Amino acid sequence: MYVMNLKRISNLFLQNIRSRFDKSPxxxxxxxxxxxxxxxxxxxxxxxxxxxxxxxxxxxxxxxAANELDLDEVNVYGFDYDxxxxxxxxxxxxxxxxxxxxxxxxxxxxxxxIKDLExxxxxxxxxxxxxxxxxxxxxxxxFLQIQLGxxxxxxxxxPDEEVLRIYRNRIIPVKYVEGDKxxxxxxxxxxxxxxxxxxxxxxLLSTVTEFFNRNHIDYHPEILFRDVQNAIGSSHPVMxxxxxxxxxxxxxxxxxxxxxxxxxxSANKKLFLVTNSPFHFVNKGMTYLCGDDWxxxxxxxxxQARKPKFFTEQSRPLRIYDEKLNSHTWxxxxxxEKGVIYYEGTVKTLQNLTGWYGHKVLxxxxxxxxxxxxxxxxxxxxxxxxxxxxxxEIETLNxxxxxxxxxxxxxxxxxxxxxxxxxxxxxxxxLQKWSxxxxxxxxxxxxxxxxxxxxxFRTYHNPTYFSRRLFRFADxxxxxxxxxxxxxxxxxxxxxxxxxxxxxxxxxx
Numbered sequence: 001m002y003v004m005n006l007k008r009i010s011n012l013f014l015q016n017i018r019s020r021f022d023k024s025p026x027x028x029x030x031x032x033x034x035x036x037x038x039x040x041x042x043x044x045x046x047x048x049x050x051x052x053x054x055x056x057x058x059x060x061x062x063x064x065a066a067n068e069l070d071l072d073e074v075n076v077y078g079f080d081y082d083x084x085x086x087x088x089x090x091x092x093x094x095x096x097x098x099x100x101x102x103x104x105x106x107x108x109x110x111x112x113x114i115k116d117l118e119x120x121x122x123x124x125x126x127x128x129x130x131x132x133x134x135x136x137x138x139x140x141x142x143f144l145q146i147q148l149g150x151x152x153x154x155x156x157x158x159p160d161e162e163v164l165r166i167y168r169n170r171i172i173p174v175k176y177v178e179g180d181k182x183x184x185x186x187x188x189x190x191x192x193x194x195x196x197x198x199x200x201x202x203x204l205l206s207t208v209t210e211f212f213n214r215n216h217i218d219y220h221p222e223i224l225f226r227d228v229q230n231a232i233g234s235s236h237p238v239m240x241x242x243x244x245x246x247x248x249x250x251x252x253x254x255x256x257x258x259x260x261x262x263x264x265x266s267a268n269k270k271l272f273l274v275t276n277s278p279f280h281f282v283n284k285g286m287t288y289l290c291g292d293d294w295x296x297x298x299x300x301x302x303x304q305a306r307k308p309k310f311f312t313e314q315s316r317p318l319r320i321y322d323e324k325l326n327s328h329t330w331x332x333x334x335x336x337e338k339g340v341i342y343y344e345g346t347v348k349t350l351q352n353l354t355g356w357y358g359h360k361v362l363x364x365x366x367x368x369x370x371x372x373x374x375x376x377x378x379x380x381x382x383x384x385x386x387x388x389x390x391x392x393e394i395e396t397l398n399x400x401x402x403x404x405x406x407x408x409x410x411x412x413x414x415x416x417x418x419x420x421x422x423x424x425x426x427x428x429x430x431l432q433k434w435s436x437x438x439x440x441x442x443x444x445x446x447x448x449x450x451x452x453x454x455x456x457f458r459t460y461h462n463p464t465y466f467s468r469r470l471f472r473f474a475d476x477x478x479x480x481x482x483x484x485x486x487x488x489x490x491x492x493x494x495x496x497x498x499x500x501x502x503x504x505x506x507x508x509x
Contacts, residue, residue: 038430057398067475072490080365081275086285097200099235115118117207124202127466129190135221146384149460154210201232240281247288256482261297267489274301279303308449311374372473385474
């Protein structure tokens with residue numbers, strides 16, 4: 001009897017609250033639906049989803065435009081070398097990791113057990129940030145929001161609650177990420193690892209952090225970061241020698257590379273190469289990709305350019321590299337000659353001696369900052385980004401299961417938008433259920449790109465911080481330079497008209 005009275009009182013209480021909702025002016029214009037009706041809405045929306053055709057596949061060899069670019073206006077093509085012309089096999093990541101790891105033990109006197117730590121491919125992705133102060137590896141979106149679920153201390157994921165406790169917010173202040181440029185670049189607390197050479201560096205950083213934490217060894221996160229950075233950096237000369245001696249093992253073959261350069265030359269385009277790598281390393285790779293006469297394609301070749309300083313410093317002399325003596329001459333460079341190898345210098349010198357200025361120049365590189373940012377912001381060059389990961393990203397986009405998840409995610413989100421202002425008990429119940437399903441779909445879509453960090457290009461719904469910089473500094477981007485062979489030298493790349501939030505319904509009703 002007591003239990004029945006409690007149930008009766010409870011039911012009367014709920015009816016009273018519902019009657020208040022229904023009589024309130026705020027809710028008079030809102031359709032109030034029963035739980036069953038919300039289930040029906042869900043079924044109707046899902047039936048519509050099932051009746052839709054899946055989108056077409058994205059072109060694996062496409063060149064994508066962030067800004068309109070008319071190739072007919074381009075007279076000069078410039079190129080970086082590493083990961084732009086020469087694309088490397090996964091073996092290179094193993095090599096750099098092992099060299100850096102051994103250097104930590106032998107040069108920096110880290111525990112010898114670290115030599116037992118092995119490289120695991122596809123664990124990290126490009127574009128992550130490392131928090132120098134807190135020793136965390138994490139992924140940020142274009143609004144500087146942390147993508148929860150992608151924060152790691154070593155190889156251990158950090159729970160969302162702890163992340164919010166550490167940062168007190170999902171949004172990180174811009175000065176913390178980028179530093180106070182009016183003070184000094186070292187004022188930033190985070191470092192973005194923005195090129196493919198940093199992928200094995202990130203994993204070495206993660207494995208050593210994990211080793212220290214599991215063995216209860218105290219360490220300073222910034223010292224560890226600097227040591228790993230120096231260990232990997234000091235390993236590059238050894239890497240250059242090993243790769244140069246075994247180019248087939250480390251450089252991906254590209255039978256179209258020579259044809260690509262031949263077509264540009266036959267169209268009377270000028271070509272130049274500016275790379276940070278040493279000549280002997282570049283020479284072996286280019287010979288493998290294009291033949292012994294590869295230098296005939298280029299009007300200017302500059303090695304060990306020390307980018308981004310090449311693009312930012314005003315006075316640094318350009319020197320001639322003597323191939324036979326393997327040294328640099330002291331002669332004053334007053335003109336640039338084809339077939340001569342140059343060393344260091346600045347973009348100002350390059351432009352003054354060639355007359356190659358502004359939008360007539362198109363420069364390709366893989367690094368949004370050291371290759372593309374300064375030449376577009378300071379010198380008005382057009383830019384193209386070579387993003388090797390785009391191959392995997394497009395393969396994933398073309399996966400049928402991914403397409404289904406992506407389309408249903410959009411339609412489910414739209415359904416949630418439609419009922420979120422009903423503010424009834426039934427609508428709240430439906431929203432909670434659908435929100436849980438939405439989170440599960442987003443997690444599936446993240447993991448299909450990369451189990452730990454997801455896509456290089458987007459977080460759950462926003463572009464990544466890496467994407468934001470890429471689209472700001474690159475007019476076009478593609479997975480490999482020879483994809484341009486699918487387009488004429490007079491082709492115009494038109495960006496898709498971006499739909500702003502306030503335009504959406506007028507475009508897609």
